Amino acid sequence: MTTESARRTDVRADPLEELAERIRTKQATVAVIGLGYVGLPLLVSVARSGFPVIGFEVDDARVESLRAGRSYVGDITDAEVAALDRVEFHADPAALAGADVVLICVPTPLTDHTPDLAIVREAVDAVGRHLAPGRLVVLESTTYPGTTEEVVAPILESASGLTAGRDFALGYSPERIDPGQDLHRLEETPKIVSGLTDRCRDLAASFYSQVIQVVVVVPSPREAEMAKLIENTFRQVNIALVNELAVMARDLHVDIWEALRAASTKPFGYMPFWPGPGVGGHCIAIDPSYLSWRVGQQLGYRIGFI
Ligand SMILES: NC(=O)c1ccc[n+]([C@@H]2O[C@H](COP(=O)([O-])OP(=O)(O)OC[C@H]3O[C@@H](n4cnc5c(N)ncnc54)[C@H](O)[C@@H]3O)[C@@H](O)[C@H]2O)c1
Missing domain, CATH: 3.40.50.720 (NAD(P)-binding Rossmann-like Domain)
Known part of the structure; x- marks a missing residue:
């Protein structure tokens, strides 16, 4: 043959x-x-x-x-x-x-x-x-x-x-x-x-x-499924953080945009996020709940941060 x-x-x-x-x-x-x-x-x-x-x-x-x-x-x-x-x-x-x-x-x-x-x-x-x-x-x-x-x-x-x-x-x-x-x-x-x-x-x-x-x-598949949830949870947590920073900056008489622009000049260990209404696409608000639900369902505890 x-x-x-x-x-x-x-x-x-x-x-x-x-x-x-x-x-x-x-x-x-x-x-x-x-x-x-x-x-x-x-x-x-x-x-x-x-x-x-x-x-x-x-x-x-x-x-x-x-x-x-x-x-x-x-x-x-x-x-x-x-x-x-x-x-x-x-x-x-x-x-x-x-x-x-x-x-x-x-x-x-x-x-x-x-x-x-x-x-x-x-x-x-x-x-x-x-x-x-x-x-x-x-x-x-x-x-x-x-x-x-x-x-x-x-x-x-x-x-x-x-x-x-x-x-x-x-x-x-x-x-x-x-x-x-x-x-x-x-x-x-x-x-x-x-x-x-x-x-x-x-x-x-x-x-x-x-x-x-x-x-x-x-x-x-578990790493791939988790990677997507990490990406969107990272984004949601950081947008929530920057919106909270915007509120406290106003009360501290700080221009949040100038402060964030200055922070974003750091070439390592920082990724810029900007304040705004909402958190982006509809999945950003949903996806972290897929992660926290799974942790509760499979492991029996709550993730406080998410
Ligand atoms: N929209 C985004 O930015 C985005 C980004 C990344 C991942 N995702 C994820 O991708 C998935 C799809 O999201 P989407 O935004 O495209 O949703 P979508 O609502 O825009 O589109 C889903 C489509 O699927 C159709 N559909 C529903 N049931 C069906 C079935 N049984 N058989 C065939 N078609 C069916 C709907 O009619 C609709 O046209 C979700 O898991 C979402 O979380 C969305």
């Missing part, structure tokens, strides 16, 4: 190896689930990088809008939607049967101050019901450490009858999009990537490195 025919035999015998080949050659069809602030820009980047894409969205009006070349997300123009090539939009989950790589970008809200993964469970179940061997599924929604292993993997396995890490690959990669800003383009923002097993991680890294310039690999 020649080396080439031996390799082809191996590929046929191993669906994940076949997937690796389809990712390498950009023949893999990528489904993006949930076409909102996160999912639609991601879909545009994946399509521009040369993969055929299926956009799946439960809101029929959004599907109709995208099919007509109209965007409803501020960061994406109508022209960008209209220019998409080899992209289909669907509200019927049956379309997911044609996907090799599935990226899940659905909302993760709080209900009664508690993480509500009902939408993630629903989306993951739809993916699981249309899953076949040799696929890669990646959760991108922000969530607490342990979600991919404890929530996503069991739903996918029970809905599909397949085994995560063996029959299909599973990963977690948090989204870092900065809505309303064009300073940090999605393709230029380093992407944290993880997998349930080393092989899952390598497949996910191989996919994202075709779309994003810098891929940062971490040992397991």
Whole structure:
């Protein structure tokens, strides 16, 4: 048997190896689930990088809008939607049967101050019901450490009858999009990537490195889930701090802007934050609660600072 025919035999015998080949050659069809602030820009980047894409969205009006070349997300123009090539939009989950790589970008809200993964469970179940061997599924929604292993993997396995890490690959990669800003383009923002097993991680890294310039690999989904919560908790705590400093500065007859500008000249050990209404995007106020809830639920204590 020649080396080439031996390799082809191996590929046929191993669906994940076949997937690796389809990712390498950009023949893999990528489904993006949930076409909102996160999912639609991601879909545009994946399509521009040369993969055929299926956009799946439960809101029929959004599907109709995208099919007509109209965007409803501020960061994406109508022209960008209209220019998409080899992209289909669907509200019927049956379309997911044609996907090799599935990226899940659905909302993760709080209900009664508690993480509500009902939408993630629903989306993951739809993916699981249309899953076949040799696929890669990646959760991108922000969530607490342990979600991919404890929530996503069991739903996918029970809905599909397949085994995560063996029959299909599973990963977690948090989204870092900065809505309303064009300073940090999605393709230029380093992407944290993880997998349930080393092989899952390598497949996910191989996919994202075709779309994003810098891929940062971490040992397991828990580190990737935690990293996103650290980023947004850091931001929330610092914005709260600077707003409190602004109140005390006024009472101390200090110009807070001049004081902060002066502090921000320090080239190490300081990162500037500025006072203002609110804390930024809606996730900044929600995400720290995913972390504090998880600590209470799993460890039984409260984090005072967050
Ligand atoms: N918006 C941000 O700046 C930002 C940044 C980083 C991470 N995130 C995280 O990304 C995730 C998505 O947030 P978003 O801001 O894009 O939300 P969004 O509300 O803008 O969009 C979510 C989309 O998912 C659709 N959807 C809901 N249930 C679905 C289902 N079962 N199947 C398919 N589609 C479904 C909704 O109709 C909506 O179009 C959240 O976990 C959020 O915390 C958001």
